[in-house]
Amino acid sequence: MIASDFFITPADYRSDLGALRAVRESVFVHEQQVPIEEEWDALDPLSSHVLARDNGQRPIGTARLTPERKIGRMAVVAEWRGRGVGAALLQNLIDIARSRGWAEVSLNAQVDAIGFYQRFGFVAYGEPFMEAGIRHQAMRKTLPPVATPAGAGTVGRKGTPAHAVDSLAQAIETTCAIIDAARSELGIYSRDLDPDLLANTDVLAALRRFAVAWPHAEVRVLVHDPIEVVQAGHPLLTLAQRLPSRFAFRSPTEAVDRQYAGAYLFSDQGGFYHRPLGSRYEGEASVCTPARARQLGNAFEPVWERSRLCSEFRVLAI
Secondary structure, X not given: OOHHHEEEEEEOOOOOHHHHHHHHHHHHHHHOOOOXXXXXXXXXXXXXXXXXXXXXXXXXXXXXXXXXXXXXXXXXXXXXXXXXXXXXXXXXXXXXXXHOOOOEEEEEEEHHHHHHHHOOOOEEOOOOEEEOOEEEEXXXXXXXXXXXXXXXXXXXOOOOOOEEEOOHHHXXXXXXXXXXXXXXXXXXXXXXXXXXXXXXXXXXXXXXXXXXXXXXXXXXXXXXXXXXXXXXXXXXXXXXXXXXXXXXXXXXXXXXXXXXXXXXXXXXXXXXXXXXXXXXXXXXXXXXXXXXXHHHHHHHHHXXXXXXXXXXXHHHOO
């Protein structure tokens, strides 16, 4: 099984109750011996639920976000653990909380899962405690505001001012923020896939979260030197091998396109990062400046259409 074999969807408590029960009772009631009367509570009908399903529509994971601004009931069936399902569920709920303008979200982590939540920026507070016979730790995460999610409408939508990017560290932070705010599309224009940036573990993790969390996620990449990328063993290609339906690569062939010296990233949510010189990381960026992102997207589209498929990647099944 690979990560591309599952997807995340919102769940309706009433119509999807059977799927929610299949996961939660398997994990919590049968595996962890949580009393069934403690598993289901009055918050369930009031909460926002998400479901992970495999490509056969079988429910394999679930989680909820309560009106108390708490994430909980995170559960993944045994055979799907370690495949990114939990990360995708968690990121989805974080994004829902952000879209509601919440400043913070919290959760009660089982103590052996504290490290997992810390990777997403959750911080422990207070003393450990027992809940349903299992040792837990309260944790919370501050949520910086991000772009309005797709489908919320653009009338009156506010952008964020562009800021200067002056270093690789800022480039990595900015790129991750743009990817995490995206919902359906990322466009990348690069000469050699910027190994110091796009091979960074944080950036790759953000790309993976995006690719598995959103059912229509697509990353389109224009790369000038695909042979060099293959020879270098770029880890982005490894990620694309695992998620071939999410990534597409093309290489410009026309002289006017190959003479372009810059590099850029844009998203469907108005995020962009533009570098006048692709060999340097200095440039400007914003998590949400729709006009500028559209401008880059409009420049990207005709180049994409007249570029060739990267035949060099066929050996990698991309």
